[in-house]
Amino acid sequence: MTFPMIPNRVSIVVPCYNREKYLNQCLSSLINQTYSNIEIIIVDDNSTDQSVPKIQSWIRSLPTRQQQNIVFLSLPRNTGNAGAYTTGMFLARGEFIALQDSDDYSHPRRIEKQVEFLRKHPKVGLAGTQYAWFREENGKRFPAPNWLRYGEEIKKSYQKGKHCVCVATSMFRRSLFDHHGGFHRGINRIEDYKFMIKFFKNGATIENIPEILYYYRAHPDQRSRKNRKRQ
Template identity: 55%
Template sequence: MSFQRVPGRVSIIVTAYNRARYIRKCLDSLRKQSYNNIEIIIVNDASTDRTSQVIEAWRKSSGVALSRKRRVLEVKMPRNIGFPGAVTTGLFMARGEFIAIQDSDDLSHPKRLEKQVQFLRSHPEVGLVGTNYASFTNGAFNKQEQANWIKYGNDIRETYAAGGHCVCHGTIMFRGSIFDQIGGLTRRMEGAEDYEFIVKFLNNGIPINNIPEVLYYYRAHSLQRSRKYFGKEEDK
C-alpha cells in the first residue's frame, strides 16, 4: 500500500545541532504562520547544549503541541548523524502533502507557508518552490540585505546546468509525493548536499521555481554551518 499523505498539511523539517541560542525564535516564526494546517518536525541531531530543554520549554509555553492543526514532534537522535542524515530523517517522518525546510537559526515570514502552498496549488506542474530572502547579522534584524543571487523560471535550470546555484535550501517547499519518488539528501557531496537535492529534482524532469518576494530571513553568525565549507551565505 502506498504511503497516505494528509491533504493540505505542511510538514516543516527543522534540524538542530546545538542551536539552543536560536531555535526558540525560529519556532516562534513557525507558530505565527498564517497557514494553520502544519506539523513541525524537529530533528535534534544529538545536541550537547540545552537545545532539547529549550524546545520543551517552548512547547509548554506556546501551546502549539495542544492544537489539532499545529502539531510538534521532536525526534532525538541517539548520536550525531550530520546534516543530510538529519534532514532525511525528518523527511521520512513527514506526513504532509507538502514538505517545507526551515533552518533552526533562521526565521520565516508569517505568510511564507501560505504563499508557497498557494503557488504550488496554482502551478500543478511545479514540484518545488523556494523564495527570495533577506540576511541579517545576528542581533541586528532591522538591518537586512536582500539576496541578489536567487533566480526564477527558466533561468533556474540554466543556472544549475552550468554548475551554478540559485535556490536557497532553507526556503524550499515541495510536494511530499516527490520525496516518495526520489528520496532525500545524499552523503556523497559533503557541504553541497542541498545543491545536489535541487539538482535531483531537475534531473528527474521536475520543474522548480522561486517566489521573488522576501519570505525568509537568514541569520548570519559565526557558528552557522555554511561558514565551515564556504564562508559565505549564498551556499547555505
C-alpha cells in the same frame, strides 16, 4: 517507509544542532504562520548544548491543540544536516514538505504563500523564495545577494553547475520525496546543490517566489560559513 499523506497539510522540517540561542525565534515563527494546517517536525542531531531542553520547554509552553502538531525526535548520534533533514522528511505526513534551518525564521505568511503558489502552478514541484539576511547582534535586515534565479534561468544555472535556490526556503510536493528521496549524506558541503539536481534529473520543475518570505541569520557558527572556511 513513509506515513500516509494528509491532503493540504504542510510538514515543516527543522533540523537542529547546537542552536539553543535561536530556537524560540525559529519555532515561534512557524507555529504562528497564517496557514494553520501544519505540523512542525524538529529533529535534534545529538546536540551537545541545551537545545533539547529548550525544544522541550517550547513545546510545553504551547496550547494542547498546537502541541499535537509538533513531532520531536532526538537522534542518538550526529548524522549531519543532510541526515537530520532527511530523517524529518521520512516522518512527514503532509502533502507538502517545507524546510527551515534552526537559526533562521520565516515571514508569518511564508507557508500560506508557498502553498498558494504551488496550487496555482501544478507543474512546479518545488518553490523557494527570496530572502533577507540579518546580523545576529542587531537584527537589522539586508537584501539577499543577487544570486537567485527565476523561470528558465533556474534550470540553465544548474546545468552550468551553479546554485540559485536557497534550499532552506524550499517547499516541495511530498510525492517528490516519496519517489526520489532526500539529501545525499555522503556529499559534504554540496548536498543542497545535489538535492536540486536530483529533482531536475527526474523531471521536476523548480521556481523561486520573488517575495522575501525568509530571514537568514548571519553569525560565526552558521553552517555555510564553516563550510566556506573548509574549502
